[in-house]
Amino acid sequence: MRVRLLDIAHARSGDKGDTANVGLIALRNEWYPILVRYVTRERVTEHFANVIKGSVERFELPNLFALNFLLHGALGGGGTVTLRTDAQAKVYSSAMLRLVIEVPDAEAREAGLPEYRA
Protein backbone atom coordinates (compact mmCIF):
# COMPACT_ATOMS: atom_id res chain seq x y z
CA MET A 1 0.00 0.00 0.00
CA ARG A 2 1.21 3.49 -0.85
CA VAL A 3 1.12 5.88 2.12
CA ARG A 4 1.88 9.60 1.94
CA LEU A 5 3.69 11.12 4.92
CA LEU A 6 1.28 14.08 4.96
CA ASP A 7 -1.44 11.63 6.02
CA ILE A 8 0.48 9.98 8.88
CA ALA A 9 2.89 12.63 10.16
CA HIS A 10 3.43 16.33 10.79
CA ALA A 11 6.70 18.21 10.59
CA ARG A 12 8.64 21.38 11.35
CA SER A 13 11.89 22.43 9.70
CA GLY A 14 14.64 24.95 10.32
CA ASP A 15 18.19 25.80 9.31
CA LYS A 16 21.75 25.69 10.57
CA GLY A 17 24.15 27.17 8.04
CA ASP A 18 23.65 25.35 4.73
CA THR A 19 21.87 22.43 6.45
CA ALA A 20 18.12 22.01 6.78
CA ASN A 21 16.66 20.04 9.67
CA VAL A 22 13.30 18.36 9.32
CA GLY A 23 11.62 16.96 12.42
CA LEU A 24 9.03 14.38 11.38
CA ILE A 25 6.43 13.44 14.02
CA ALA A 26 3.90 10.60 13.83
CA LEU A 27 0.28 11.82 13.87
CA ARG A 28 -0.50 8.82 16.09
CA ASN A 29 2.02 7.35 18.49
CA GLU A 30 1.39 3.82 17.13
CA TRP A 31 2.50 4.97 13.67
CA TYR A 32 6.00 5.90 14.87
CA PRO A 33 7.40 2.39 14.14
CA ILE A 34 6.12 2.77 10.56
CA LEU A 35 8.18 5.96 10.21
CA VAL A 36 11.24 4.23 11.69
CA ARG A 37 10.92 1.26 9.33
CA TYR A 38 10.03 2.98 6.06
CA VAL A 39 11.24 6.58 6.21
CA THR A 40 14.84 5.48 6.08
CA ARG A 41 17.90 7.60 5.43
CA GLU A 42 18.09 5.97 2.00
CA ARG A 43 14.46 6.72 1.16
CA VAL A 44 14.81 10.37 2.20
CA THR A 45 18.10 10.68 0.28
CA GLU A 46 16.28 9.45 -2.82
CA HIS A 47 13.33 11.83 -2.21
CA PHE A 48 15.56 14.90 -2.04
CA ALA A 49 18.09 13.71 -4.65
CA ASN A 50 17.42 16.58 -7.08
CA VAL A 51 16.86 19.15 -4.34
CA ILE A 52 19.87 19.04 -1.99
CA LYS A 53 23.58 18.79 -2.73
CA GLY A 54 24.84 16.94 0.34
CA SER A 55 24.06 13.86 2.36
CA VAL A 56 21.21 12.98 4.72
CA GLU A 57 21.50 12.02 8.41
CA ARG A 58 18.69 10.51 10.47
CA PHE A 59 18.20 10.48 14.26
CA GLU A 60 15.49 8.70 16.25
CA LEU A 61 13.53 10.26 19.13
CA PRO A 62 11.25 7.44 20.30
CA ASN A 63 10.33 9.56 23.34
CA LEU A 64 8.69 12.12 21.05
CA PHE A 65 7.55 9.62 18.38
CA ALA A 66 9.71 11.63 16.00
CA LEU A 67 12.59 11.34 13.58
CA ASN A 68 15.02 14.17 12.92
CA PHE A 69 16.65 14.50 9.51
CA LEU A 70 19.59 16.70 8.62
CA LEU A 71 19.71 17.57 4.93
CA HIS A 72 23.16 18.92 4.10
CA GLY A 73 23.77 21.34 1.24
CA ALA A 74 20.07 22.18 1.22
CA LEU A 75 20.04 25.97 1.19
CA GLY A 76 22.25 27.28 -1.60
CA GLY A 77 24.90 28.44 0.86
CA GLY A 78 22.64 29.21 3.79
CA GLY A 79 20.76 32.04 5.51
CA THR A 80 22.28 35.28 4.30
CA VAL A 81 24.20 34.04 1.26
CA THR A 82 21.43 32.15 -0.50
CA LEU A 83 19.25 33.46 -3.33
CA ARG A 84 16.44 31.04 -2.44
CA THR A 85 12.95 32.13 -1.39
CA ASP A 86 13.12 29.56 1.38
CA ALA A 87 16.39 30.88 2.78
CA GLN A 88 15.90 29.31 6.20
CA ALA A 89 14.40 25.94 5.29
CA LYS A 90 10.99 26.83 6.68
CA VAL A 91 9.08 24.80 4.08
CA TYR A 92 11.36 21.76 3.80
CA SER A 93 8.92 20.29 6.33
CA SER A 94 6.07 20.12 3.85
CA ALA A 95 8.42 19.00 1.05
CA MET A 96 9.19 16.02 3.29
CA LEU A 97 5.47 15.33 3.77
CA ARG A 98 5.15 14.77 0.00
CA LEU A 99 7.16 11.56 0.37
CA VAL A 100 5.20 8.39 -0.41
CA ILE A 101 6.28 5.16 1.25
CA GLU A 102 5.36 1.60 0.30
CA VAL A 103 4.07 -0.45 3.25
CA PRO A 104 3.12 -4.15 2.91
CA ASP A 105 -0.70 -4.38 2.77
CA ALA A 106 -1.15 -6.53 5.87
CA GLU A 107 1.03 -4.26 8.00
CA ALA A 108 -0.65 -1.13 6.65
CA ARG A 109 -4.13 -2.51 7.37
CA GLU A 110 -3.18 -3.62 10.87
CA ALA A 111 -1.79 -0.17 11.65
CA GLY A 112 -4.85 1.51 10.13
CA LEU A 113 -2.78 3.55 7.69
CA PRO A 114 -4.66 5.71 5.18
CA GLU A 115 -3.94 4.69 1.58
CA TYR A 116 -2.64 7.30 -0.82
CA ARG A 117 -4.31 7.12 -4.24
CA ALA A 118 -2.83 9.40 -6.89
Next chain:
Amino acid sequence: MSRIVRIAAGQGFWGDWLEAPRRQVEGGPIDYLMLDYLAEVTMSILQKQMQRDPLAGYARDFITQMEGVLPAALEKGVRVVANAGGVNPRGCAEALLAMARGLAHHDRLRVGVVSGDDLLPRIDELIAAGHELAHMETGAPLSTVRARVLSANAYVGAPPIIEALARDANVVITGRCTDTALILAPLMHEFGWPANDWNRLASGIVAGHIVECGAQSTGGNCAYDWSTIPDLENVGFPIVEVAEDGSFVVTKHPGTGGRVDVHGVTEQLVYEMGDPREYFTPDVIADFTTIRISDDGKDRVRVFGVHGTPPTDKLKVSIAYRDGYKAVGTLVYAWPDALAKAKEADRIIRARLATLGLTFDLIHTEFVGATATHGPLATIPDELPEVQLRIGVRGNDRKAIERFTREVAPLVLTGPPGVTGYAGGRPKVEEVVAYWPALVDKSVIRPSVSILTT
Protein backbone atom coordinates in the same frame (compact mmCIF):
# COMPACT_ATOMS: atom_id res chain seq x y z
CA MET B 1 2.90 23.38 47.63
CA SER B 2 6.33 23.58 46.11
CA ARG B 3 7.55 26.79 44.58
CA ILE B 4 7.02 27.63 40.90
CA VAL B 5 8.94 30.19 38.84
CA ARG B 6 7.06 31.63 35.87
CA ILE B 7 9.07 32.86 32.89
CA ALA B 8 7.30 34.45 29.95
CA ALA B 9 8.80 34.79 26.48
CA GLY B 10 7.90 38.05 24.78
CA GLN B 11 9.93 38.11 21.58
CA GLY B 12 11.20 35.32 19.32
CA PHE B 13 13.36 37.44 17.04
CA TRP B 14 14.01 41.09 16.25
CA GLY B 15 10.89 42.04 14.34
CA ASP B 16 8.48 39.80 16.26
CA TRP B 17 5.05 41.04 17.41
CA LEU B 18 5.52 44.41 19.10
CA GLU B 19 2.51 43.87 21.39
CA ALA B 20 3.76 40.64 22.94
CA PRO B 21 5.98 41.90 25.82
CA ARG B 22 3.28 44.18 27.22
CA ARG B 23 0.65 41.45 26.93
CA GLN B 24 2.91 39.04 28.79
CA VAL B 25 3.40 41.46 31.71
CA GLU B 26 -0.25 42.54 31.91
CA GLY B 27 -2.00 39.25 31.10
CA GLY B 28 -1.36 37.41 34.36
CA PRO B 29 1.24 36.63 37.01
CA ILE B 30 4.82 36.11 35.81
CA ASP B 31 8.19 36.41 37.52
CA TYR B 32 10.42 37.01 34.50
CA LEU B 33 10.03 38.36 31.00
CA MET B 34 12.54 36.97 28.51
CA LEU B 35 13.15 38.74 25.21
CA ASP B 36 15.24 37.25 22.39
CA TYR B 37 16.29 39.64 19.62
CA LEU B 38 19.42 38.16 18.13
CA ALA B 39 19.53 35.84 15.14
CA GLU B 40 22.84 34.78 13.62
CA VAL B 41 22.85 37.57 11.07
CA THR B 42 21.64 40.30 13.44
CA MET B 43 25.04 40.92 15.03
CA SER B 44 26.63 41.98 11.73
CA ILE B 45 23.77 44.39 10.98
CA LEU B 46 24.20 45.92 14.44
CA GLN B 47 27.97 46.11 14.01
CA LYS B 48 27.48 48.09 10.78
CA GLN B 49 25.06 50.43 12.56
CA MET B 50 27.55 51.06 15.35
CA GLN B 51 30.30 51.83 12.83
CA ARG B 52 28.09 54.64 11.51
CA ASP B 53 26.88 55.76 14.97
CA PRO B 54 28.79 54.81 18.14
CA LEU B 55 25.57 55.15 20.16
CA ALA B 56 23.77 52.51 18.04
CA GLY B 57 24.39 48.76 17.69
CA TYR B 58 21.58 47.36 19.83
CA ALA B 59 17.92 46.38 19.28
CA ARG B 60 16.12 49.73 19.34
CA ASP B 61 12.73 48.00 19.47
CA PHE B 62 13.64 46.98 23.00
CA ILE B 63 13.62 50.59 24.23
CA THR B 64 10.23 51.26 22.60
CA GLN B 65 8.77 48.07 23.99
CA MET B 66 10.13 48.70 27.48
CA GLU B 67 8.48 52.11 27.55
CA GLY B 68 5.11 50.34 27.62
CA VAL B 69 6.24 47.52 29.91
CA LEU B 70 8.64 48.93 32.46
CA PRO B 71 6.33 50.76 34.91
CA ALA B 72 4.11 47.68 35.34
CA ALA B 73 7.12 45.36 35.50
CA LEU B 74 8.83 47.46 38.18
CA GLU B 75 5.63 47.75 40.16
CA LYS B 76 4.88 44.02 40.04
CA GLY B 77 8.49 42.96 40.51
CA VAL B 78 8.72 41.27 37.10
CA ARG B 79 12.37 41.07 36.05
CA VAL B 80 13.40 41.36 32.42
CA VAL B 81 16.21 39.39 30.75
CA ALA B 82 16.97 40.39 27.16
CA ASN B 83 19.79 39.94 24.66
CA ALA B 84 18.84 43.34 23.20
CA GLY B 85 22.35 44.69 23.76
CA GLY B 86 23.63 43.38 20.43
CA VAL B 87 27.16 44.69 19.92
CA ASN B 88 26.62 47.60 22.33
CA PRO B 89 24.99 46.40 25.58
CA ARG B 90 26.26 49.45 27.46
CA GLY B 91 24.72 51.80 24.89
CA CYS B 92 21.47 49.87 25.09
CA ALA B 93 21.44 50.22 28.88
CA GLU B 94 22.15 53.96 28.68
CA ALA B 95 19.29 54.40 26.21
CA LEU B 96 16.98 52.42 28.48
CA LEU B 97 17.92 54.54 31.49
CA ALA B 98 17.44 57.77 29.53
CA MET B 99 13.99 56.64 28.44
CA ALA B 100 13.06 55.35 31.92
CA ARG B 101 13.77 58.62 33.72
CA GLY B 102 10.35 59.87 32.66
CA LEU B 103 8.50 56.76 33.85
CA ALA B 104 6.84 55.79 37.12
CA HIS B 105 8.95 53.74 39.57
CA HIS B 106 12.20 54.48 37.67
CA ASP B 107 13.99 54.85 41.01
CA ARG B 108 13.59 51.08 41.41
CA LEU B 109 15.34 50.32 38.11
CA ARG B 110 18.66 48.45 38.31
CA VAL B 111 20.05 47.54 34.91
CA GLY B 112 22.58 44.71 34.74
CA VAL B 113 24.82 44.88 31.68
CA VAL B 114 26.61 41.74 30.50
CA SER B 115 29.54 42.35 28.17
CA GLY B 116 32.66 40.50 27.11
CA ASP B 117 31.21 38.46 24.26
CA ASP B 118 32.51 40.86 21.58
CA LEU B 119 35.68 39.40 20.05
CA LEU B 120 36.03 41.83 17.13
CA PRO B 121 38.73 43.91 18.87
CA ARG B 122 40.55 40.73 19.92
CA ILE B 123 40.63 38.70 16.69
CA ASP B 124 44.26 39.39 15.78
CA GLU B 125 45.40 38.81 19.35
CA LEU B 126 43.50 35.48 19.41
CA ILE B 127 44.85 34.33 16.04
CA ALA B 128 48.39 35.30 17.11
CA ALA B 129 47.93 33.25 20.27
CA GLY B 130 47.12 30.18 18.18
CA HIS B 131 43.30 30.28 18.17
CA GLU B 132 42.51 29.53 14.53
CA LEU B 133 38.75 30.19 14.83
CA ALA B 134 38.41 27.57 12.10
CA HIS B 135 35.09 27.28 10.27
CA MET B 136 33.13 24.52 12.03
CA GLU B 137 32.04 22.90 8.75
CA THR B 138 34.88 23.55 6.29
CA GLY B 139 37.80 23.64 8.77
CA ALA B 140 39.29 26.72 7.07
CA PRO B 141 41.13 29.09 9.44
CA LEU B 142 39.60 32.55 9.96
CA SER B 143 42.78 34.17 8.62
CA THR B 144 41.51 33.36 5.09
CA VAL B 145 38.72 35.96 5.43
CA ARG B 146 40.19 38.10 8.24
CA ALA B 147 40.17 41.39 6.30
CA ARG B 148 36.45 41.07 5.56
CA VAL B 149 35.23 40.26 9.10
CA LEU B 150 32.39 42.52 10.30
CA SER B 151 31.55 41.03 13.68
CA ALA B 152 32.68 38.23 15.98
CA ASN B 153 30.83 37.28 19.16
CA ALA B 154 31.10 34.38 21.55
CA TYR B 155 27.92 32.73 22.74
CA VAL B 156 28.19 33.11 26.50
CA GLY B 157 26.08 31.06 28.88
CA ALA B 158 24.15 31.61 32.08
CA PRO B 159 26.84 32.65 34.66
CA PRO B 160 27.08 36.41 33.97
CA ILE B 161 23.28 36.72 33.86
CA ILE B 162 23.07 34.91 37.21
CA GLU B 163 25.65 37.33 38.60
CA ALA B 164 23.59 40.32 37.43
CA LEU B 165 20.44 38.88 39.03
CA ALA B 166 22.33 38.14 42.25
CA ARG B 167 23.34 41.81 42.29
CA ASP B 168 19.64 42.72 42.23
CA ALA B 169 19.37 43.79 38.60
CA ASN B 170 15.73 43.90 37.56
CA VAL B 171 16.56 44.36 33.88
CA VAL B 172 19.47 42.35 32.48
CA ILE B 173 20.80 43.33 29.07
CA THR B 174 23.25 41.02 27.31
CA GLY B 175 25.05 40.99 24.01
CA ARG B 176 25.49 37.66 22.25
CA CYS B 177 24.57 34.89 24.62
CA THR B 178 22.78 31.62 23.98
CA ASP B 179 19.03 32.08 23.68
CA THR B 180 18.57 29.29 26.19
CA ALA B 181 20.71 31.04 28.83
CA LEU B 182 18.06 33.78 29.01
CA ILE B 183 15.75 31.16 30.56
CA LEU B 184 18.27 28.95 32.36
CA ALA B 185 19.94 31.80 34.26
CA PRO B 186 16.81 33.02 36.11
CA LEU B 187 16.04 29.41 37.07
CA MET B 188 19.54 28.79 38.44
CA HIS B 189 19.32 32.08 40.30
CA GLU B 190 15.86 31.43 41.79
CA PHE B 191 16.37 27.80 42.74
CA GLY B 192 20.08 27.93 43.49
CA TRP B 193 20.79 25.01 41.16
CA PRO B 194 24.51 24.27 41.25
CA ALA B 195 26.37 24.64 37.93
CA ASN B 196 27.01 20.88 37.85
CA ASP B 197 23.40 19.79 38.42
CA TRP B 198 23.36 18.52 34.84
CA ASN B 199 19.83 17.15 34.69
CA ARG B 200 18.14 20.25 36.05
CA LEU B 201 20.33 22.49 33.90
CA ALA B 202 19.37 20.43 30.85
CA SER B 203 15.72 20.80 31.78
CA GLY B 204 16.17 24.58 31.88
CA ILE B 205 17.78 24.42 28.43
CA VAL B 206 14.82 22.47 27.06
CA ALA B 207 12.46 25.05 28.55
CA GLY B 208 14.50 27.75 26.82
CA HIS B 209 14.46 25.90 23.50
CA ILE B 210 10.67 25.59 23.65
CA VAL B 211 9.96 29.28 24.31
CA GLU B 212 12.85 31.06 22.57
CA CYS B 213 10.91 31.25 19.29
CA GLY B 214 7.93 32.95 20.89
CA ALA B 215 4.53 31.85 19.64
CA GLN B 216 6.00 28.90 17.70
CA SER B 217 5.19 26.87 20.83
CA THR B 218 1.69 28.28 21.30
CA GLY B 219 0.12 27.65 17.92
CA GLY B 220 2.11 29.86 15.54
CA ASN B 221 3.63 28.11 12.51
CA CYS B 222 2.11 24.88 13.76
CA ALA B 223 1.51 22.24 11.07
CA TYR B 224 -0.56 19.92 13.26
CA ASP B 225 -4.23 20.54 12.49
CA TRP B 226 -3.35 24.15 11.74
CA SER B 227 -6.78 25.26 10.58
CA THR B 228 -8.39 24.56 13.97
CA ILE B 229 -5.93 26.62 16.04
CA PRO B 230 -8.16 29.31 17.54
CA ASP B 231 -7.85 33.07 17.65
CA LEU B 232 -4.29 33.51 16.37
CA GLU B 233 -4.92 37.26 16.00
CA ASN B 234 -4.88 37.30 19.79
CA VAL B 235 -2.11 34.69 20.19
CA GLY B 236 -0.68 34.20 23.66
CA PHE B 237 3.10 33.92 23.85
CA PRO B 238 4.54 31.02 25.86
CA ILE B 239 5.08 30.88 29.60
CA VAL B 240 7.00 28.16 31.42
CA GLU B 241 6.05 27.33 34.99
CA VAL B 242 9.15 25.66 36.37
CA ALA B 243 9.35 23.58 39.54
CA GLU B 244 12.38 23.24 41.79
CA ASP B 245 13.14 19.76 40.38
CA GLY B 246 13.45 21.23 36.87
CA SER B 247 10.21 19.83 35.49
CA PHE B 248 7.96 22.44 33.95
CA VAL B 249 4.64 23.20 32.29
CA VAL B 250 4.39 25.14 29.03
CA THR B 251 1.30 27.35 28.96
CA LYS B 252 0.04 30.84 28.06
CA HIS B 253 -2.13 33.49 29.70
CA PRO B 254 -5.86 32.72 30.01
CA GLY B 255 -8.06 34.39 27.43
CA THR B 256 -5.34 34.54 24.76
CA GLY B 257 -5.47 32.82 21.38
CA GLY B 258 -3.43 30.00 19.96
CA ARG B 259 -3.05 26.52 21.40
CA VAL B 260 -0.56 24.75 23.65
CA ASP B 261 -0.67 20.99 23.18
CA VAL B 262 1.71 18.04 22.96
CA HIS B 263 1.70 18.16 19.15
CA GLY B 264 2.72 21.80 18.90
CA VAL B 265 5.33 21.64 21.65
CA THR B 266 6.81 18.52 20.03
CA GLU B 267 7.09 20.41 16.73
CA GLN B 268 9.01 23.15 18.50
CA LEU B 269 11.27 20.62 20.25
CA VAL B 270 12.48 19.26 16.89
CA TYR B 271 12.87 22.75 15.38
CA GLU B 272 16.47 23.61 14.42
CA MET B 273 17.63 20.35 15.94
CA GLY B 274 20.92 18.63 15.15
CA ASP B 275 21.89 15.39 16.88
CA PRO B 276 19.16 15.17 19.54
CA ARG B 277 21.44 13.30 21.95
CA GLU B 278 23.84 16.24 22.07
CA TYR B 279 22.22 19.68 22.25
CA PHE B 280 25.33 21.74 22.95
CA THR B 281 25.27 24.81 25.16
CA PRO B 282 28.05 26.42 27.21
CA ASP B 283 26.20 25.42 30.39
CA VAL B 284 25.31 21.77 29.77
CA ILE B 285 24.77 19.25 26.98
CA ALA B 286 21.09 18.29 26.92
CA ASP B 287 19.89 14.92 25.65
CA PHE B 288 16.62 15.54 23.81
CA THR B 289 15.97 11.79 23.55
CA THR B 290 15.30 11.75 27.31
CA ILE B 291 12.57 14.39 27.28
CA ARG B 292 9.20 13.19 28.58
CA ILE B 293 6.15 15.16 27.55
CA SER B 294 2.50 14.86 28.55
CA ASP B 295 -0.86 16.61 28.37
CA ASP B 296 -1.55 18.61 31.56
CA GLY B 297 -4.99 20.01 30.72
CA LYS B 298 -6.20 22.69 28.35
CA ASP B 299 -3.31 24.74 26.97
CA ARG B 300 -0.89 23.05 29.37
CA VAL B 301 1.92 20.63 28.47
CA ARG B 302 4.17 19.07 31.08
CA VAL B 303 7.84 18.37 30.34
CA PHE B 304 10.08 16.32 32.64
CA GLY B 305 12.79 13.65 32.86
CA VAL B 306 15.48 15.52 30.93
CA HIS B 307 19.06 14.28 31.22
CA GLY B 308 22.18 16.37 30.80
CA THR B 309 25.94 15.92 30.75
CA PRO B 310 28.86 18.32 31.31
CA PRO B 311 29.60 20.86 28.55
CA THR B 312 32.82 21.01 26.58
CA ASP B 313 35.57 23.54 27.26
CA LYS B 314 34.71 25.46 24.07
CA LEU B 315 32.33 28.30 23.27
CA LYS B 316 30.71 28.79 19.90
CA VAL B 317 31.65 32.00 18.13
CA SER B 318 29.42 33.66 15.59
CA ILE B 319 31.44 35.55 13.00
CA ALA B 320 30.08 37.56 10.07
CA TYR B 321 32.14 38.64 7.05
CA ARG B 322 31.61 40.40 3.71
CA ASP B 323 31.22 37.95 0.86
CA GLY B 324 30.35 39.83 -2.34
CA TYR B 325 27.01 41.10 -3.59
CA LYS B 326 23.61 39.89 -4.68
CA ALA B 327 20.40 41.12 -6.29
CA VAL B 328 17.02 39.51 -6.93
CA GLY B 329 14.41 40.70 -9.46
CA THR B 330 10.85 39.58 -10.17
CA LEU B 331 8.21 39.76 -12.91
CA VAL B 332 4.70 38.29 -12.94
CA TYR B 333 3.33 36.33 -15.92
CA ALA B 334 -0.43 35.72 -16.28
CA TRP B 335 -2.54 32.98 -17.89
CA PRO B 336 -2.39 31.57 -20.52
CA ASP B 337 0.94 29.68 -20.57
CA ALA B 338 2.15 31.55 -17.49
CA LEU B 339 4.89 29.09 -16.61
CA ALA B 340 6.11 28.70 -20.21
CA LYS B 341 6.34 32.47 -20.59
CA ALA B 342 8.22 32.89 -17.31
CA LYS B 343 10.66 30.18 -18.39
CA GLU B 344 11.19 31.87 -21.74
CA ALA B 345 11.82 35.21 -19.98
CA ASP B 346 14.39 33.50 -17.77
CA ARG B 347 16.14 32.07 -20.85
CA ILE B 348 16.22 35.51 -22.50
CA ILE B 349 17.70 37.27 -19.44
CA ARG B 350 20.40 34.62 -19.07
CA ALA B 351 21.26 34.86 -22.77
CA ARG B 352 21.55 38.65 -22.58
CA LEU B 353 23.77 38.45 -19.48
CA ALA B 354 26.02 35.98 -21.31
CA THR B 355 26.18 38.22 -24.40
CA LEU B 356 27.26 41.08 -22.16
CA GLY B 357 30.10 38.86 -20.96
CA LEU B 358 29.01 39.13 -17.34
CA THR B 359 29.91 36.31 -15.01
CA PHE B 360 28.44 35.52 -11.63
CA ASP B 361 29.13 32.96 -8.93
CA LEU B 362 25.51 31.93 -9.26
CA ILE B 363 22.37 32.72 -11.24
CA HIS B 364 19.35 31.27 -9.46
CA THR B 365 15.84 31.18 -10.94
CA GLU B 366 12.59 30.28 -9.21
CA PHE B 367 9.05 30.15 -10.54
CA VAL B 368 6.86 31.30 -7.66
CA GLY B 369 3.47 29.62 -7.91
CA ALA B 370 5.02 26.48 -9.36
CA THR B 371 8.37 25.27 -8.06
CA ALA B 372 9.86 27.97 -5.79
CA THR B 373 9.30 26.20 -2.50
CA HIS B 374 9.45 22.49 -3.33
CA GLY B 375 11.43 22.48 -6.57
CA PRO B 376 11.17 19.26 -8.58
CA LEU B 377 9.03 17.65 -5.84
CA ALA B 378 6.10 19.93 -6.68
CA THR B 379 3.18 18.68 -8.76
CA ILE B 380 2.14 21.37 -11.22
CA PRO B 381 -1.41 21.60 -12.60
CA ASP B 382 -1.87 22.03 -16.37
CA GLU B 383 -3.18 25.58 -16.04
CA LEU B 384 -1.68 28.11 -13.67
CA PRO B 385 -3.42 31.47 -13.27
CA GLU B 386 -0.08 33.23 -12.80
CA VAL B 387 3.60 32.63 -12.14
CA GLN B 388 6.19 34.97 -10.70
CA LEU B 389 9.62 34.77 -12.28
CA ARG B 390 12.17 35.38 -9.54
CA ILE B 391 15.76 35.56 -10.73
CA GLY B 392 18.78 36.34 -8.57
CA VAL B 393 22.53 36.68 -9.08
CA ARG B 394 25.46 36.61 -6.70
CA GLY B 395 29.14 37.39 -7.13
CA ASN B 396 32.11 39.57 -6.20
CA ASP B 397 31.89 41.94 -9.16
CA ARG B 398 29.58 44.71 -8.01
CA LYS B 399 29.41 46.23 -11.51
CA ALA B 400 28.14 42.96 -12.95
CA ILE B 401 25.45 42.73 -10.27
CA GLU B 402 24.44 46.34 -10.97
CA ARG B 403 24.20 45.63 -14.70
CA PHE B 404 21.95 42.65 -13.94
CA THR B 405 19.52 44.95 -12.13
CA ARG B 406 18.98 46.79 -15.46
CA GLU B 407 18.14 43.59 -17.35
CA VAL B 408 14.84 42.68 -15.66
CA ALA B 409 12.42 45.54 -16.49
CA PRO B 410 13.25 45.55 -20.24
CA LEU B 411 11.55 42.15 -20.48
CA VAL B 412 8.23 43.97 -20.16
CA LEU B 413 8.57 45.36 -23.71
CA THR B 414 11.12 42.95 -25.18
CA GLY B 415 9.94 39.52 -24.01
CA PRO B 416 6.91 37.22 -23.82
CA PRO B 417 3.44 38.81 -23.38
CA GLY B 418 1.14 38.84 -20.37
CA VAL B 419 3.73 40.31 -18.02
CA THR B 420 3.19 42.72 -15.15
CA GLY B 421 4.24 43.30 -11.56
CA TYR B 422 7.39 45.36 -12.27
CA ALA B 423 6.22 48.50 -10.48
CA GLY B 424 8.59 48.01 -7.55
CA GLY B 425 11.42 49.32 -9.72
CA ARG B 426 14.89 47.93 -10.29
CA PRO B 427 16.21 45.24 -7.96
CA LYS B 428 18.54 46.55 -5.27
CA VAL B 429 22.16 45.47 -4.97
CA GLU B 430 22.82 44.08 -1.50
CA GLU B 431 26.10 43.28 0.16
CA VAL B 432 26.26 39.61 1.15
CA VAL B 433 27.17 39.05 4.78
CA ALA B 434 28.19 35.45 5.26
CA TYR B 435 28.23 33.50 8.48
CA TRP B 436 31.34 31.82 9.90
CA PRO B 437 30.67 29.54 12.90
CA ALA B 438 33.75 28.69 14.97
CA LEU B 439 34.79 27.45 18.41
CA VAL B 440 37.07 29.12 20.92
CA ASP B 441 38.46 28.01 24.29
CA LYS B 442 36.11 29.02 27.09
CA SER B 443 39.06 30.27 29.12
CA VAL B 444 39.72 33.22 26.79
CA ILE B 445 36.22 34.70 27.20
CA ARG B 446 35.77 36.79 30.33
CA PRO B 447 32.22 38.16 30.55
CA SER B 448 31.79 41.10 32.88
CA VAL B 449 28.75 42.54 34.64
CA SER B 450 28.02 46.10 35.65
CA ILE B 451 24.96 47.56 37.34
CA LEU B 452 23.53 50.94 36.29
CA THR B 453 20.73 53.01 37.82
CA THR B 454 18.87 56.20 36.92
